[in-house]
Amino acid sequence: MISFLMSVKNEARYIKDALDSIVCIASSPIEVIVVDDGSNDGTPEVVESLGYSSVKLFRTAGIGKAAAFSLAFEKAAGDYFILIAGDDCIVPDVVEARVSPLRQVAVSEPALSLCKLQSFSESKKYDGMILPKNKSLGLESGGCMAFNKAFGRLAFPIPAMLANEDSWLVLHARFSRVAKFQVPLIGLFYRIHSENSYRRGASFDVVNSQMWARQKAAFYFIEEHGESLSGEQRRKLLFEFSVHVLRYLGASSLILLVPCVPFMSKIKALFHSKASLYFFREKFYKFFSGR
Incomplete structure (x- = not known):
């Protein structure tokens, strides 16, 4: 069933x-x-x-x-x-x-x-x-x-x-x-509508907070399953998390330098890292959505 x-x-x-x-x-x-x-x-x-x-x-x-x-x-x-x-x-x-x-x-x-x-x-x-x-x-x-x-x-x-x-x-x-x-x-x-739990078309500050709240899962995942991860998996997970930290802090120039993270994932983070870049991403939403 x-x-x-x-x-x-x-x-x-x-x-x-x-x-x-x-x-x-x-x-x-x-x-x-x-x-x-x-x-x-x-x-x-x-x-x-x-x-x-x-x-x-x-x-x-x-x-x-x-x-x-x-x-x-x-x-x-x-x-x-x-x-x-x-x-x-x-x-x-x-x-x-x-x-x-x-x-x-x-x-x-x-x-x-x-x-x-x-x-x-x-x-x-x-x-x-x-x-x-x-x-x-x-x-x-x-x-x-x-x-x-x-x-x-x-x-x-x-x-x-x-x-x-x-x-x-x-x-x-x-x-x-x-x-x-x-x-x-x-x-x-x-x-997609105005009452989605993840709001689209919202201000940069709202979207930044929404995205950061979702990254908390990585903390709990490492705590619960960290011992079963290989060294390579832990490094990859931590590098991915570091990209989101840099995005949240607006450190756009450093995002592309993080190793072991797919390029498109870094580009997505980049266009969510500053209000000016987020404006451009929203203007061409369909182009930037997906992989």
Whole structure:
């Protein structure tokens, strides 16, 4: 069975679309674990009114997004897992392609697959992007991952103090011993709007703070898994983190000098390191997005 894990808060406008995109899947048995994290706009009532037998709703008073996803994983009964936000939509016909490679791996071996996403938005600036741009790759992002139970046991629970789930899962994808498969098909429609937890089009100071909050995951990852990392992996992780420190501090001239970090990652950090460079990046958002 495939378990779709959904952490939601105040998604009454969009959650029906999200659930409708999942419950129509007929290729495999499914369940949808929805954790409503203290909504006050009627989101859980919308879920209940739909009456979908495959959807299980759990409510919290507000434990945070990362902890809500951890609770969803705890309550799930599936063998394979896909995360989805309450404002996004799954591409039903691609679900089996995302899960199929995982079925070939021993159940004890952590494994994940990565698909592409296509953005949709009322703003032309953010609409219609297919990421990543590399035709042979999927996107390292929580919503583009499908993973087996062994990976789930490795990565969950997500530290509750983290601002998001993506950074933690991506760190495991990069630095843990995980079988990784590329499924370069669009498997997720990602909605960009003014109420996203990660705000686009915000001021430089807001975006700088948002990006820095996401880098805290590296601290907890090293603390929890540092002993299992090789010396080379630790160096790579620390160099990547140093790029984000330099970005946060606005030390643009030093970012490109950091070794062992992919050039495109340094370019992304560079254009988020100063207000003037960020303005240019936002003006040509689609050009700079993806890899």
